[in-house]
Amino acid sequence: MIDFSPVLDTLKIELPSWAFGNSGTRFKVFGTPGTPRTIQEKIADAATVHRLTGLAPTVALHIPWDTVDDYAALRGYAADHQVALGTVNSNTFQDDDYKFGSLTHTDKTVRQKAIDHHLRCIEVMDQTGSTDLKIWLADGTNYPGQGDIRGRQDRLADSLATIYQHIGDEQRLVLEYKFFEPATYMTDVPDWGTSYAQVSALGERAMVCLDTGHHAPGTNIEFIVAQLLRLGKLGSFDFNSRFYADDDLIVGAADPFQLFRIVFEVIRGGGLDADSPVALMLDQCHNVEAKIPGQIRSVLNVAEMTARASLVDVDALTAAQEAGDVLGANAIFMDAFYTDVRPALAAYREERGLPADPMAAFAASGYTETIVAQRVGGTQSSWGA
Ligand code: LRH
Ligand code: MN
Ligand code: MN
Numbered sequence: 001m002i003d004f005s006p007v008l009d010t011l012k013i014e015l016p017s018w019a020f021g022n023s024g025t026r027f028k029v030f031g032t033p034g035t036p037r038t039i040q041e042k043i044a045d046a047a048t049v050h051r052l053t054g055l056a057p058t059v060a061l062h063i064p065w066d067t068v069d070d071y072a073a074l075r076g077y078a079a080d081h082q083v084a085l086g087t088v089n090s091n092t093f094q095d096d097d098y099k100f101g102s103l104t105h106t107d108k109t110v111r112q113k114a115i116d117h118h119l120r121c122i123e124v125m126d127q128t129g130s131t132d133l134k135i136w137l138a139d140g141t142n143y144p145g146q147g148d149i150r151g152r153q154d155r156l157a158d159s160l161a162t163i164y165q166h167i168g169d170e171q172r173l174v175l176e177y178k179f180f181e182p183a184t185y186m187t188d189v190p191d192w193g194t195s196y197a198q199v200s201a202l203g204e205r206a207m208v209c210l211d212t213g214h215h216a217p218g219t220n221i222e223f224i225v226a227q228l229l230r231l232g233k234l235g236s237f238d239f240n241s242r243f244y245a246d247d248d249l250i251v252g253a254a255d256p257f258q259l260f261r262i263v264f265e266v267i268r269g270g271g272l273d274a275d276s277p278v279a280l281m282l283d284q285c286h287n288v289e290a291k292i293p294g295q296i297r298s299v300l301n302v303a304e305m306t307a308r309a310s311l312v313d314v315d316a317l318t319a320a321q322e323a324g325d326v327l328g329a330n331a332i333f334m335d336a337f338y339t340d341v342r343p344a345l346a347a348y349r350e351e352r353g354l355p356a357d358p359m360a361a362f363a364a365s366g367y368t369e370t371i372v373a374q375r376v377g378g379t380q381s382s383w384g385a
Helices: 039-053 071-080 108-128 149-164 192-202 221-231 256-268 291-310 314-322 326-337 342-351 358-365 367-374
Strands: 013-016 058-062 084-089 132-136 172-176 206-211 234-239 279-282
Touching: 013 039, 013 084, 013 291, 039 058, 039 071, 039 291, 039 358, 039 367, 071 084, 071 108, 084 108, 084 279, 108 132, 108 149, 132 149, 132 206, 132 234, 149 172, 149 192, 172 192, 172 234, 192 206, 192 221, 206 221, 221 234, 221 256, 256 291, 256 326, 279 291, 291 326, 291 342, 291 358, 314 326, 358 367
Parallel strands: 013 058, 013 279, 058 084, 084 132, 132 172, 172 206, 206 234, 234 279
Antiparallel strands: none
């Protein structure tokens, strides 16, 4: 049996708190019995995923969705559940003041409000012990001429510089890009190049966040991964998958081979080394499928593709590449992809006292029945609240 411990022992996948709340489309958000009503209940669900997989030790927060009075207490609550609080995601996309932009807005008062929100997020990070502030902006325009593209970049640079000044020595700012939505003509941080240009101007502790769902169809994402790792600027991933737009589906569900290719480049570029700055996070929503199993499945998909990508015989691949052996090189790459690693991963888990089949273990655990019975009354969390 292949020993996957060198690559899996250090693998960590952060879970997003919002994956446990209800979500949907602009047409309908479906409620599900047992859905968390509070961030504490979301953390308890995330801790369940970690307990069964051993791979998901941190939970990302989204502010203000996960606002509490006492973040130090929340940190303690998470620790009691054997998980830690991770990335703090800012949110300047659900406030009327930001209709025409947040960090890029022409009105200094609105820009300052958005900056202040980020400074508040940094204070939260100080209390939660989080390292990363993740910024994704909905800023953009819908019509040619609506905004001054260049002026907006300049204001964005100024706003980010102000925020960055407050980032602590042990903290980082990661800037996430997305090619469209909600803006439909021009987005202010649409691509890795813009994110790279903006974070490079800030300094060492500013990096790019790559959300796998945020590219035009057909984009070679593994190329971007390779390039950012080469440049030392790949800070984090938001993993999910997509068929059409920003579908936020289970990572690896739409295109397992793409996930394999991405993880191969991550490994190739040292992104899974013990001292790597690359943080792996899920950014998903479970609209119609069960949420906790949806997260378990996601974590397992990342682990599976990581295991498969680690099987690529790099020496043989390099030799084939250098010999111009096109089909030989491709065959070496595909051999790893087509290897079924599931039995070896089940054994790996059992050796560590984890269930061989975390999906089955969750179904048999009675956890769903317990939360359905307990979580009555109150308002269920939903994406955006
Ligand atoms: C934007 C995004 C970003 C947000 C999250 C809820 O599409 O990927 O990461 O914070 O969704
Ligand atoms: Mn994202
Ligand atoms: Mn997204």
